[in-house]
Amino acid sequence: MSTLKVNNIEEATSGGGKIFLSRVWCNWKGTGTLTIRGDGNVSTVTDMGEGRYTVNYSNSFSSSSTYTAVSTAGANITDYASQDDTDDHNSFQGNKTTSNVPVFSVDHDDGTQDDAFNMDLICVGDE
Amino acid sequence: MSTYRVVYEEPDHPEQPAMVLVPSDNWLADAMAGKLPPISVYWELQDDEQKAIDEGRHSTFKHDPSKWEKQFTAPRIGKLTEEEAMEYLVMKDIPRRVWAVEYNRPMFKIVKTEQVPSNRQFRNAWEMAQ
Numbered sequence: 001m002s003t004l005k006v007n008n009i010e011e012a013t014s015g016g017g018k019i020f021l022s023r024v025w026c027n028w029k030g031t032g033t034l035t036i037r038g039d040g041n042v043s044t045v046t047d048m049g050e051g052r053y054t055v056n057y058s059n060s061f062s063s064s065s066t067y068t069a070v071s072t073a074g075a076n077i078t079d080y081a082s083q084d085d086t087d088d089h090n091s092f093q094g095n096k097t098t099s100n101v102p103v104f105s106v107d108h109d110d111g112t113q114d115d116a117f118n119m120d121l122i123c124v125g126d127e
Numbered sequence: 128m129s130t131y132r133v134v135y136e137e138p139d140h141p142e143q144p145a146m147v148l149v150p151s152d153n154w155l156a157d158a159m160a161g162k163l164p165p166i167s168v169y170w171e172l173q174d175d176e177q178k179a180i181d182e183g184r185h186s187t188f189k190h191d192p193s194k195w196e197k198q199f200t201a202p203r204i205g206k207l208t209e210e211e212a213m214e215y216l217v218m219k220d221i222p223r224r225v226w227a228v229e230y231n232r233p234m235f236k237i238v239k240t241e242q243v244p245s246n247r248q249f250r251n252a253w254e255m256a257q
Contacts (some may be wrong), residue, residue, distance in 0.1 A: 026151075033245040034149050035128075043154040044220045047147040050247055054219040058154050059198045060172050062178075063189040097176055098190065099169070100220070115247065 024123035029062050030115040051113030053107040060099040066125035072105045073118040089116040131213045132243050135225050135235035158212035164201040166218050213237050
């Protein structure tokens with residue numbers, strides 16, 4: 001496999017707008033014993049307690065102004081109506097740094113922190 | 128999948144459940160292939176950022192480029208065993224107050240993966256053994 005090394009990627013047509021790639025991504029299972037299913041630029045995920053995780057990056061971002069998105073899903077959701085007490089969760093992030101982000105998973109029904117079967121994270125930044 | 132996990136407690140909040148650090152297989156592969164910089168590279172970045180947090184200027188914080196680039200340009204430390212890689216992770220991803228300060232009982236422990244209980248209720252009642 002070869003590695004492409006460039007500083008910027010721009011669209012070839014339509015004005016050459018700059019393209020920003022994800023610098024960090026991670027998918028993990030939060031229920032039972034935490035398992036990282038796949039990742040990029042992640043060194044560890046820490047199980048901090050029920051519905052609480054911290055994702056640590058392999059290499060830090062250069063600044064604190066990064067974009068971070070988290071989402072969560074259950075194991076058996078096929079549509080909105082199929083969500084039940086064990087499957088429907090909301091997720092949000094805590095105070096992030098350039099090297100990690102705390103992530104929370106909350107039961108949609110009662111608002112308590114709860115482990116989720118499917119946790120996803122993606123981070124975008126200049127460097 | 129990694130053979131090890133790190134279990135640790137928060138010294139300031141011993142009533143909280145033990146935390147379990149899970150390594151990325153990709154990161155471990157890099158560590159065992161000798162692709163990591165010295166741990167001091169990360170400590171330097173952490174120190175600078177903590178200072179910015181303490182001084183209330185974190186929202187606009189930027190790393191010193193020359194320090195930040197060391198993550199990629201500093202001479203690599205060579206191949207680590209899985210056990211050495213776990214010790215490196217303790218010093219990189221766990222707060223220093225957990226592992227750099229001496230307490231009257233251990234605050235962290237590197238354990239085999241199968242030693243971590245999968246049952247949350249049991250784990251919440253866990254306390255690190257001496």
